[in-house]
Amino acid sequence: MRIALLGAGNLATNLGKALKNKGVEVVQVYSRTKESASALADILSCPYVTAIDAICCDADLYIVALKDSALAEMAVQIVNRNEGALFVHTAGSMPMDTLPCEHRGVFYPMQTFSKTKEVDFSEIPIFIEAQYEKDLLVLKQLANTLSRSVYELNSENRKYLHLSAVFCCNFANHCFAIGERILKEHGGVPFEVMLPLIDETARKLHSLSPQEGQTGPAVRWDENVIGKQLSLLDDEPVMQEIYKLMSKSIHSNFT
Amino acid sequence: MRIALLGAGNLATNLGKALKNKGVEVVQVYSRTKESASALADILSCPYVTAIDAICCDADLYIVALKDSALAEMAVQIVNRNEGALFVHTAGSMPMDTLPCEHRGVFYPMQTFSKTKEVDFSEIPIFIEAQYEKDLLVLKQLANTLSRSVYELNSENRKYLHLSAVFCCNFANHCFAIGERILKEHGGVPFEVMLPLIDETARKLHSLSPQEGQTGPAVRWDENVIGKQLSLLDDEPVMQEIYKLMSKSIHSNFT
Numbered sequence: 126m127r128i129a130l131l132g133a134g135n136l137a138t139n140l141g142k143a144l145k146n147k148g149v150e151v152v153q154v155y156s157r158t159k160e161s162a163s164a165l166a167d168i169l170s171c172p173y174v175t176a177i178d179a180i181c182c183d184a185d186l187y188i189v190a191l192k193d194s195a196l197a198e199m200a201v202q203i204v205n206r207n208e209g210a211l212f213v214h215t216a217g218s219m220p221m222d223t224l225p226c227e228h229r230g231v232f233y234p235m236q237t238f239s240k241t242k243e244v245d246f247s248e249i250p251i252f253i254e255a256q257y258e259k260d261l262l263v264l265k266q267l268a269n270t271l272s273r274s275v276y277e278l279n280s281e282n283r284k285y286l287h288l289s290a291v292f293c294c295n296f297a298n299h300c301f302a303i304g305e306r307i308l309k310e311h312g313g314v315p316f317e318v319m320l321p322l323i324d325e326t327a328r329k330l331h332s333l334s335p336q337e338g339q340t341g342p343a344v345r346w347d348e349n350v351i352g353k354q355l356s357l358l359d360d361e362p363v364m365q366e367i368y369k370l371m372s373k374s375i376h377s378n379f380t
Numbered sequence: 381m382r383i384a385l386l387g388a389g390n391l392a393t394n395l396g397k398a399l400k401n402k403g404v405e406v407v408q409v410y411s412r413t414k415e416s417a418s419a420l421a422d423i424l425s426c427p428y429v430t431a432i433d434a435i436c437c438d439a440d441l442y443i444v445a446l447k448d449s450a451l452a453e454m455a456v457q458i459v460n461r462n463e464g465a466l467f468v469h470t471a472g473s474m475p476m477d478t479l480p481c482e483h484r485g486v487f488y489p490m491q492t493f494s495k496t497k498e499v500d501f502s503e504i505p506i507f508i509e510a511q512y513e514k515d516l517l518v519l520k521q522l523a524n525t526l527s528r529s530v531y532e533l534n535s536e537n538r539k540y541l542h543l544s545a546v547f548c549c550n551f552a553n554h555c556f557a558i559g560e561r562i563l564k565e566h567g568g569v570p571f572e573v574m575l576p577l578i579d580e581t582a583r584k585l586h587s588l589s590p591q592e593g594q595t596g597p598a599v600r601w602d603e604n605v606i607g608k609q610l611s612l613l614d615d616e617p618v619m620q621e622i623y624k625l626m627s628k629s630i631h632s633n634f635t
Contacts (some may be wrong), residue, residue, distance in 0.1 A: 135595065153577070193597070193605050216596070218605045237581055237595045239588060249579045274573065282567030286619045288609050293559035293574045295596030296626045297552040302590035303629075304548035312537030317546045318490070318529065320585060321503045326549045326581035328506055329576060333494060336558035340390065340492045341550030342448070342473070348449050352472045355544050363629045370625060371551045374558075374618045 126263075129153045129181055130169075131203060133161035135238035136215055141169050143246035145221050145271050153181050157195075180206045182241035183380055186204035186263070189224070190215040211260050217287030220280035221254050230310060232282065234272070237294045250274040252283055257303060303364055336378075343372035381518075382434055384408045385424075386458060387445035390493035395422050395445060398501035402525050408436045412450075435461045436553035441485060441518070443469040444479070457613055466515050472542030473534035476509050485510035487518055488538065489527070492549045505529040507538060520543050559621055591633075598627035 128149065133156035141151055141314040145168070152262070156162035156174040161216050166173035174180060175200065180187075186367060189196060193216045195200050204226035213230040214223060221231050231254040242260055253275065256259035268275040279284060301323060305316045329338045342350040351372055358365035383404065385396050388411035396406055400423070409428040411417035413473045421428035429435060435442075436595060444451060444458060448471045459467050459481035466633040468485040470480060476486050489500055506523040508530065510516035516532070523530040532545065533541060584593045597605040606627055613620035 149472060157559070168502035171625055192600065218395065219463050219609065235577055237577060237584065237593070238625055239584065239593055239595070242584055242593070244580060250573045250576060274576075276569070278567065278569065283570065284442075284608070284612060285562050286573075288570070289559040289562040289611055290577055291596055291598075291609065291623075292555045293563065294577050295594065295598060295630070296622070297555040297578070298581055298594055299598075299626055299630050300547045300552040300555060301585060302594065304544040305590055307540055307544040307547065311540035312533065314488070314531070314537065316530070316585075316589070318505045319544065321505060321529075322490055322492060322545055322549050323552070323582050323585060325499060326553055327578050329492065329494065329497055330556060330571075330578060332497060334571070335553050335560050336491070338494055338497070339550065339553055339557065341546055343546075343550060343554075345447065347448055349452070352540055353473065353539070354546065355406070357543055358538060361513065363632070367551070367622075367625055367629060368546075370618070370622055372553055374622060375550070375554050377618070 126267075127152045127157065127181075127184045127186060128186045130165075130188050130190065131155040131180065132188075132192075132215075133165040133173075134156075134190065134192065135240055136234070137188075137190035138165050138168070138240050139238045139244055139246070140188070140215070140234060140238075141165055142243075143248070143271050145169055146246075149267070149270060152184060155180050177202045177206075182207045185210055186267075187212045188215065189213065192275055193219055197223055204229075211263060213253075213255075213264065214367035217283055217290060219253070220284075221256065222280070228255075228257065228260055230260050231280070231283065232264055232268065233287075235286070235290055237298075246271050247273050251277060252276050252278040252286065254279055303367070307364075339375060341375075343375035346376050381441055381522075382407045382436075382439045383441045383443060384439035385420075385443050385445065386435065387443075387447075387470075388409040388413075388420040388428075389445065389447065390495055391489070392445035393420050393423070393495050394472070394491075394493045394499055394501070395443070395489060396420055397498075398526050401501075401517065402423055404522070404525060409440060432457045432461075437447075437462045440465055441522075442467045443470065444468065448474055452478055459484075461589060467519060468510075468519065471539055472507070472545060475539075476511065477535070483510075483512065483515055486535070486538070487519055487523065488542075489540070490545055492553075501526050502528050504509075507531050507533040507541065509534055509538070558622070562619075563590050580582050594630060596630075598630035601631050 152330040154166045162173040210230040233252040235247045253264040411422045417428035466483040468487040487505040508519040
């Protein structure tokens, strides 16, 4: 199978590496910026192009791993490169029909990718969807090559999956970033001291649900501590607002 | 050294077990509720009491691991049990002088404790403070018996440490709880699929700071995705508010 990889960002880079590790060849990389395109093509030992017109017309599978905004905009031009081929995108939040072609699908590896951080792809759940059963089988086979957890999921449910991932990953990480900032500004304790607590907070979820494992002043509704902590944030209105809202939400149990 | 452990909640239970594992004897457990007191006393093979008047007068060290609110209220009665002894509390958010006695200190193991979840105490940072250098040495020795990371920290800086921990643990965990709830209500994907993502989000912090590792629609300021995700939360005003505020805070980088 000839695979073209369109995009050279965090996801494309990690996916490309995982394909290479499993002996699956990528025949071409596309990225608008030469720097990204050539960096990834180097890793994958394949040619790259920086113009949509130059994307090859003879791949069997086009994996479109562009920014969600670029994806919608460029979809028509991309699928025009080869009308008979299978096109898939990798965006959790975008419906399958963002791709205006007959053979279309979604190949969404749900993980937080950074270019400089290697991940073990075999642990990453991959959510697939396709217009045709035959194409779904192609995607399932490819996904099974990369990962132990492969799920079929339609666009409607994937929207909520992606929303859940934004809370579980992006917003949780922002809580860590706020924690880091508080430490940096007060007392000079290095952020590393938080790692055992953060690791345990994540590890705990393997045996307790997040609701069962909730601890802290908000779940106890300890108004004395909550009041004092809010006043420590008097100079940080956004953090103070986040503190209030999260405490309220924990206490009221989502109601 | 004769240690009395006052409290039988999550922290007291985990601390008691860790002391026992290291061969440090607890001579008495106190808790207001018989059920908790006897459960922990059973584990530690020691007697328990449920009245403050019955707390022994001959311990060398009293570890007061009560709820922050109960601590302030009961401190006077507790320290009256033995004027010469060393009293410490375990509350990250409370200043040392909550204990109205001469020999006082703080012994704060920073971790999220649940009674049913065993933790490896040797990894838990313990923050200590004492009024007198001699008492600090006693606490340091005890802390070193339990953990590889022991830090001295005064009450003022510990307030911020604890605030940081609330964000890194309690609020991050609430993000997981919201993620779980979204999945439960839409599409029936089990929460377990989030664990690789959550594990990686935590693991990443060992090599990238949370700010460097931030991903997702908010840091890219992808207004299309943000708008669509907000509309998925139309029936969940608190979650929608959290989504808005977190996205804004990620995007503006705390300003």
